[in-house]
Amino acid sequence: MSAIEEYFNRKQGGLVGELYTSAIAELVTVDLQEMKADIKLLEEEESLIMSVPIGAQQTGGFIIRPPYQVGDKVIVVFAKEDIEPVLYGGGDPSELQHDKDNAIILCGISDYLTTLPAGFAEHERDLIVANKDLTAKFVLMETGEILMDSTENISINSKKDINFTAGGVITTSDSRGGG
Incomplete structure (x- = not known):
């Protein structure tokens, strides 16, 4: 390999090493009111990134927000462009592309050490919102049926x-024996 080829290979390696696209991180702090967290990239020793926006399923007046906790492992993406003008409502973007400062928490990630209960596979074609042990779940079924189930109280306010x-019979039962 010629000296010029070696030079460009080293230069390219340095550029790629500074190009962030996505990573797995651990949540160090979480602020669910402001939807931001401090994270530590798992692949790097000194990698604390502060005030990273937490992505959520949201549009218009609706949001689905998981209850992120300190220690959760998450997928982080790094936007191509500066995200500060979007976060703060304007301003000139910086020149940094695919930089650590453009991190956005995309979603949580599960390890293969713990499997979810069989009830999750039972509803493979349905939308499930549940806690991991299925003691509380809301299932919107492909058929249009809705199932709400809990081992604890259900409150409607x-x-x-x-x-x-109902188009048919409404049945009730009272476990206290009152009918």
Whole structure:
């Protein structure tokens, strides 16, 4: 290999080493009110990144936000462009591309050491919102049926009326024996 080829290979290796695309990180602090966290990249010794926005499923007036906890492992993506103008409502973007400062927490990641209960596979074509042990779950089934199940109390609170309409029989049971 010629000296010029070696030079460009070293230069390319240095550039690629500073190019961030995605990584696995651990949550060091979590602020669910402001939807941001401090993270540590697992692949690097000194890699604390502060005030990283937590991505959530959200549009318009709706949001689905998991209860992230300190110690959770997450997938982090690094935006190509500076994210500060988006986060702070304007301004000129910096020149940094695929930089650590452009990190966004995408989602949590599960390890293969713990498997989820069989109930998750049972609903493989349905949308499930549940805790991992399935003691509380909400299932929106592909058929249109809705299942809400809990081993604890279920509370429904409304400032206005609650209406139940059924095309058939409404059944109730009371475990206290009251009917």
